Amino acid sequence: MMKEIILATHGRLSEEFKRTVELIVGATTNIRCFCMTKEKSEDSAKEELEKLIQDSNEDRLIVLTDLFGGSAANICAELLMRGHHFRLLAGLNLPMLLTILTMDNDEISTNNLIEESLKAGSEGVLNVNNILLKGSD
């Protein structure tokens, strides 16, 4: 079974990440989005995000948030502390999300997949000037 993915961010960044990544890998069926927009109260945000998570199989649910300490990440952390057991990452970028989508298969465990995803996310943060300089040595 494919892992389940929830993108949970400020604004509509989550929806645009979904649209943009689908330009690269094609349509997906396992990504849902939560948008922390200005119009949403904290209570309605909590309710909506909790419902998205409850409707998942948490054993294979990975929630990707934009910012540790941000609204969506805080709501998710609270749910984990109340006994939920999905995986929660912060610092969402395209390498992180692309890695999850392209490496996911029936054999890879959720833990291994998030390790690969975290690695791709942090190693994908690059100073390209330095890479070009090294290449021209």
Added chain:
Amino acid sequence: MMKEIILATHGRLSEEFKRTVELIVGATTNIRCFCMTKEKSEDSAKEELEKLIQDSNEDRLIVLTDLFGGSAANICAELLMRGHHFRLLAGLNLPMLLTILTMDNDEISTNNLIEESLKAGSEGVLNVNNILLKGSD
């Protein structure tokens, strides 16, 4: 003088990053966006991005791209190899962009600002489950 920022990504991710970060820090005046959409030919994309860069003061220009090896990052790398001298980062995420916007001032050099931004970007990629586990030790 404030640094100049260009967000250059697949799809409309750059525009949504701008909108979303402005929900957090308020309106900005130093961010421009380039969107590599399906409709754009490679030639027109190159032309558009080169124009954005030529209209900048490259000494204080930082271009943030979504993915090393992706279209926007490749076009920018080509411009650097042809003698342009802006700063080019990959792996755009919210901690990276927020750090640039909140640490920028007249005293900080462009090089120091991108070092801080790269650090925030890679260190912002986090396994939140592990942080919560450590917190409960």
